[in-house]
Amino acid sequence: MNIEITEVKEGSHAAIPAFTIDAGLTGIYTDIKRTQMMMDQLKHMGYLHGNHEGLATRLTVEETFKYHKELSGDSASVEEMLSLFGLQHVKKTKVKNLSESHRNCLSFLRPYLYAKDFLLIEEPFDRLDEEGRQVMAHLISKMRDEKKTILLLGHNLEELLLMTEDIYRIDQTGFHKMDLNEEPALSTEEEQPVIRIERIQTKHEGKTILFNPPEIDYVESVDGSAQVNVAGKGYNCTLTLQELEKQLRPYGFYRCHRSYIVNLQKVREIITWTKNSYSLKLNDRESSVIPLSRAKLAELKELLGVS
Structure with missing residues (x-):
């Protein structure tokens, strides 16, 4: 219908x-x-x-x-x-x-x-x-x-x-x-970052704010732009999700969904909604719940060391 x-x-x-x-x-x-x-x-x-x-x-x-x-x-x-x-x-x-x-x-x-x-x-x-x-x-x-x-x-x-x-x-x-397509996977060569970025640059109310990667809870795509989430607040970032994925990977971040990158140190729980629908509950100020792609479940469990 x-x-x-x-x-x-x-x-x-x-x-x-x-x-x-x-x-x-x-x-x-x-x-x-x-x-x-x-x-x-x-x-x-x-x-x-x-x-x-x-x-x-x-x-x-x-x-x-x-x-x-x-x-x-x-x-x-x-x-x-x-x-x-x-x-x-x-x-x-x-x-x-x-x-x-x-x-x-x-x-x-x-x-x-x-x-x-x-x-x-x-x-x-x-x-x-x-x-x-x-x-x-x-x-x-x-x-x-x-x-x-x-x-x-x-x-x-x-x-x-x-x-x-x-x-x-x-x-x-x-x-x-809404364009939720996966961006192309990074090649093996690209997976080895030449420089580890120590600060992630964001903009908020006209100010430039720099964050250490461990401070970041997760990154999401909002209306086509990357938003860095720290302590319950969202900060706009000029980098793409793919660029942030590459820079944050050495610090324990994982692309858990087409539109999300999560700090694995913040993951508290893997939630099963249906046989095809999953989420991650974070140990952050807001107890945030973010989507987890079904295709990413097995790899994430391996990274976290859970069965």
């Missing part, structure tokens, strides 16, 4: 250009204003998911599953569904007494059971803890495998990358597929 987005104008320019979303799982990386415009336009074409939607707070979690199972005619048992949603340990708890993360997972029951061909989700991992994010990632992947068309709207690129690499950004000229 393809989704047609019609143009929305603001004055003389297009706030939302016309575009066709192909069937499958697609992410739109955009701001809150454009997100609301698209939701208003597309909500009549399929199922629009919102947290806490349709929850009867006086029912227990188990009663909620029983009610919707009977209403939808789904063949899975209540116990199977509770396990799928990661809520079996709170099945006797009333909805009103659930944690916010558990409540948000439970609210996805309705779209999971009732969304037919098209599902629209705003900020799929909003206010979910780590366990809840894993549950949501698995549920969305399962619906994708059932050939449903799913559109994710969000302003957190890392979270969209957990689910798909078919991600578009919007400006007044159109929808633009």
Whole structure:
């Protein structure tokens, strides 16, 4: 099922250009204003998911599953569904007494059971803890495998990358597929840097700031430019990700994703979301979670010495 987005104008320019979303799982990386415009336009074409939607707070979690199972005619048992949603340990708890993360997972029951061909989700991992994010990632992947068309709207690129690499950004000229292609691998000769750079130069508020490599938590690509992240702040860098990869490699940095280079000394945990989706949790000020490419998993584990 393809989704047609019609143009929305603001004055003389297009706030939302016309575009066709192909069937499958697609992410739109955009701001809150454009997100609301698209939701208003597309909500009549399929199922629009919102947290806490349709929850009867006086029912227990188990009663909620029983009610919707009977209403939808789904063949899975209540116990199977509770396990799928990661809520079996709170099945006797009333909805009103659930944690916010558990409540948000439970609210996805309705779209999971009732969304037919098209599902629209705003900020799929909003206010979910780590366990809840894993549950949501698995549920969305399962619906994708059932050939449903799913559109994710969000302003957190890392979270969209957990689910798909078919991600578009919007400006007044159109929808633009984000370039997440791997840069060419460095040759063996290039892997031996001639000079070890002792400082990484960045710009912030008109100032030039130099960082020692060990200070850096990770580097990411933001709108085509490299951003160096240190102690919870992002600093623009004029070097490309490939150049930074070459310079930082001798200091224990690793290209864990097309758009990310991580300081291996900062890696605390490897998170498995689905069989094809992984992230790294860092031991930094923000406990940052960044994507890990499936193709990089085995090599990273070898570098870290973990099984």
